[in-house]
Structures are given as C-alpha cells and as structure tokens.
Amino acid sequence: MEDNENKEADMPVISMFFGIIITMNADDHVPPHIHARYQGHEASFTFDGNLLKGDLPRKQRNWSRHGCCCMPKSWKPTGSWPSTSSTHSESTRYADKEATDMTIDYSIKVTQCEPMPGYKLKVTCSDGATGIFDMSRYIDRGMFKPLKDPQTFDRVRLAFGVPSWPGDIDIAAERVRFDMQII
Structure with missing residues (x-):
C-alpha cells in the first residue's frame, strides 16, 4: 500500500488552520511533539514551540510559538503526553529503549x-529499510483494541507516512522504524 495523503484517508490530524496540518501519533517517541505540514514543508515541534527537525516558511513557523499553548488537551489522548491518568497512560514511551535517544530520525515515514497474519505489518520506511513490525503487543491496549478484529487490522493504510486505521487509530512511524525487525 502506497502513502495516501488525500482527505479521504483516515488521518491522525488533530488540527488544520491557515493551510497548516497538525498531526500527532500514538505511542510516539519523547520528547512529546507534533508534526506540522504546510505546502510540502514539514517540521516537528515540542509542545512549547521549539523546532526539533524540519522547516516551515517563516510566517507559518511563527504559529508554533503561539499555537502550541492551546493544543495539549488535544494531544493527551494520543498517549504521548506525560500523564498519570489511567485513561492516558497507554503509551509504552519506548520503555524498553533509551527514551532520551536523540538519534531518532524525526522525519522518518x-x-x-x-498487513500480515498475527498482527504484523510488513513496512518499508523512507530511509529504505524494510522490515516486520509486530503490533501484537498493542492489540489489548486502549485505542488499539478495535484492531483485534482481523478485518479491521487488515484495513491499515498510510496517512502522512504513518500506518493508520479507521477510527483515528495510528502508530508513529518513528516507533515502527525503531522497533521493526529488518528483513
């Protein structure tokens, strides 16, 4: 399945304004961040508006200084916002990896x-790596529970370079690349 960035696809979009598309993915790496896209430009920002990677035109980049302060409520349900609440602590946040490893490529797609049997995905990433990502460890967790149905799991598609399913379910591309078994 090739990447599909049209409005028909289920996208992990949390906001769209002034032509800027803001996404955040479930079980993404730390620090908590958003992905912003604008007319072919892409960038990742921390919640306080600091640029992690990428670039946006100057006018759109100014949004990050003002827009991030009003977004945390939208981000909490993705599992990427630090929380002690049981309803928002589904993320494993790379507990089995070095959480502060800044070698993660924020632009990976x-x-x-x-889809493969056993809740696995055969994926190719933008860096050319191909591998198998095992989703079985997520299937009994929070937002991923609907994927227990094999027919639902098989409906995976790509939206903005992120494996996504109907019902606003997604898994961060960085997580997929970091944890997949290279083949």
Whole structure:
C-alpha cells in the first residue's frame, strides 16, 4: 500500500488552520511533539514551540510559538503526553529503549505498509529499510483494541507516512522504524 495523503484517508490530524496540518501519533517517541505540514514543508515541534527537525516558511513557523499553548488537551489522548491518568497512560514511551535517544530520525515515514497474519505489518520506511513490525503487543491496549478484529487490522493504510486505521487509530512511524525487525 502506497502513502495516501488525500482527505479521504483516515488521518491522525488533530488540527488544520491557515493551510497548516497538525498531526500527532500514538505511542510516539519523547520528547512529546507534533508534526506540522504546510505546502510540502514539514517540521516537528515540542509542545512549547521549539523546532526539533524540519522547516516551515517563516510566517507559518511563527504559529508554533503561539499555537502550541492551546493544543495539549488535544494531544493527551494520543498517549504521548506525560500523564498519570489511567485513561492516558497507554503509551509504552519506548520503555524498553533509551527514551532520551536523540538519534531518532524525526522525519522518518513509512512509505509502504502491508498487513500480515498475527498482527504484523510488513513496512518499508523512507530511509529504505524494510522490515516486520509486530503490533501484537498493542492489540489489548486502549485505542488499539478495535484492531483485534482481523478485518479491521487488515484495513491499515498510510496517512502522512504513518500506518493508520479507521477510527483515528495510528502508530508513529518513528516507533515502527525503531522497533521493526529488518528483513
């Protein structure tokens, strides 16, 4: 399945304004951040508006200084916002990896994704790596529970380079790349 960035796809979009599309993915890496896209430009920002990677035109980049302060309520349900609430602590936040590893490529995308038996995805990433990502460890957790149905799991598609399913379910491309078994 090739990446599909049209409005028909289920996208992990949390906001759209002034032509800027803001997304945040479930079980994404730390620090908590958003992805902003504008007319072919892409950037990742921390919640306080600091640029992690990428670039936006200057006028749109100014949004990050003012817009981030009003967004945390939208981000909490993704599992990427630090929380002690049981309803928002589903994220494993790379507990089995070095959480502060800044070698993570914030611009990584999944360019191809194919469902496989056993809740696995065969993926190719934008850096050329191909591998198998095992979703079985997520299937009994929070937002991922609907994916227990194999027919629902098989409806995976790509939206903005992120494996996504109907019902606003997604898994961060960085997580997929970091944890997949290279083939």
